[in-house]
Amino acid sequence: TIKLNDGSILIIGGNSGIVNKKEIMDGDYSEPVEYVNEFSAEIYNPHNNKFIKLNSKPHQNSYFKFLTLDNGNILLVSEKFEIFDVYNKTFKIIGKNEIKGEYGYIINYPSLIEKISKNELLQCAGVISPNYTNKCWITDLNDFKVKEIQNIDMEIPKYLLPAHLGYIKINDNEILIYTKSYPRTDTTSVYIAVWDMKKKKIIKTKEIENIGSYSISTPVLLDSGR
Numbered sequence: 001t002i003k004l005n006d007g008s009i010l011i012i013g014g015n016s017g018i019v020n021k022k023e024i025m026d027g028d029y030s031e032p033v034e035y036v037n038e039f040s041a042e043i044y045n046p047h048n049n050k051f052i053k054l055n056s057k058p059h060q061n062s063y064f065k066f067l068t069l070d071n072g073n074i075l076l077v078s079e080k081f082e083i084f085d086v087y088n089k090t091f092k093i094i095g096k097n098e099i100k101g102e103y104g105y106i107i108n109y110p111s112l113i114e115k116i117s118k119n120e121l122l123q124c125a126g127v128i129s130p131n132y133t134n135k136c137w138i139t140d141l142n143d144f145k146v147k148e149i150q151n152i153d154m155e156i157p158k159y160l161l162p163a164h165l166g167y168i169k170i171n172d173n174e175i176l177i178y179t180k181s182y183p184r185t186d187t188t189s190v191y192i193a194v195w196d197m198k199k200k201k202i203i204k205t206k207e208i209e210n211i212g213s214y215s216i217s218t219p220v221l222l223d224s225g226r
Contacts, residue, residue, distance in 0.1 A: 001066075002066035002068070002074055004043075004068075004072070004074070004086055005068070005072045005086070006086075007046065007047070008043050008044060008045050008046070009043065009044040009046065010041065010043055010066075010074060010084065011041065011042050011043070011044060011051075012040075012041045012058050012061075012063070012066075012076070013037070013038060013039070013040075013041075013058065013060075013061035013062060013063070014038045014040075014061070015035040015036060015037065015038055016036050016037075016038040016040075017035075017036050018033050018034070018035055018036070019033065019034055019036055020032075020033055037061040037062075038061060039057050039058060039059075039060075039061050040053065040054070040057055040058075041053075041054045041056070041057065041058050041084075041091070042054060043089075054089050055089075056089060056090040056091050057091065058076065058082065058084075058091045059080070059082060059091060059093050060076075060078050060079075060080070060082070062078065063076050063077060063078045063082075064077045064078055064109075064110060064113055065077045065113040067113070067115060067121075069083075069141070070118060072086050073085055073086055074086065075121075075141075076091075077097060077110075077113050077121075077123075078097065079096070079097055079098065079109075080093050080094075080095065080096055080097055081093070081094050081095045081096070081097050081144050082094065094144055095144040095145075097110075097123075097139075099135065099137050099146055099149060109125055110123035110124060110125040111124060111125055111165065111166055111167050111180070112124040112125075112136075112166075112167035112168070112169065112175070114169055115141075116138070116169075116172075118141075119140060119141045119142055120138050120139070120140065120141060120147075121138065121139040121141055122136060122137075122138055122169070122197075123136065123137055123138075123139065124136040124137075124152075124165075124167045124175065124177075134152050134154065134165055134177070135149055135150065135151055135152060136149075136150045136152060136167075136175070136195070136197070137149045137150070150195075150197065150200055152177065152195055152202070153201075153202065154177065154191075154193050154202060154205075155205075156179070156191050157191070157207065160179060160187060160189060160191055160207075163179040163180075163181075163187075163191070164179070164180045164181045165177055165178065165179060165180055166178050166179075166180035166216055166219065168219045168221060169221075170194075170221060170225075171224070173196055173197055173198050174194050174195065174196055174197070174203075175194070175195045175197065176192060176193075176194055176195075176219075177192065177193045177194070177195055178190060178191070178192045178193075178216065178219075179191045179192075180215070180216045181214070181215040181216065187213075188209070188210055188211055188212050188213065188214075189207055189208060189209045189210065189211060190207070190208045190211050190214070190216075191205070191206075191207050191208075192205070192206050192207075192208065193205045193206075
């Protein structure tokens with residue numbers, strides 16, 4: 001969901017029901033079920049408590065983030081860019097959202113998605129392992145093409161690898177990067193770094209030890225430095 005400029009709420013996707021699957025797993029005596037993805041959208045008006053189902057349908061049922069553009073339209077960010085026109089109440093795919101990483105693999109699952117100027121969208125994604133490095137890239141919101149890619153070199157101690165990374169923009173120039181989780185359960189330290197987007201380099205690092213088994217979902221910036 002996302003709040004529109006007129007105060008109404010755009011609701012997208014979800015599940016329309018549950019279907020029993022005709023298969024039985026070995027050792028499992030319950031019949032598997034699956035949710036049915038709902039490719040639909042509606043607008044809720046909180047002033048009169050009414051819902052209006054839209055005739056135009058979104059092209060996907062799951063999105064990474066919704067962003068309000070300067071003209072009031074909504075940018076739906078997923079593996080593709082999609083625009084919801086608030087005046088015509090229609091959805092339109094306008095391009096792919098991906099860049100190439102090491103060895104030709106495609107990066108299209110960003111952990112950070114944020115407008116950094118009127119016409120620029122910042123995205124960051126990364127998994128630190130011996131073969132991969134993480135990246136941030138800037139997309140021009142006029143033509144939805146990538147205008148800059150920054151390769152972020154983080155020298156994480158080898159015993160902490162591989163690691164999934166998270167990000168939060170802490171001021172106009174800097175991004176805090178942190179080890180969000182690991183694909184194993186024996187790691188108890190969190191490694192953090194500050195990336196300066198203008199200098200294009202790591203300016204601070206720290207390893208916080210003995211945190212325990214953890215998985216960080218969504219950080220929140222409270223104020224300057226916290």
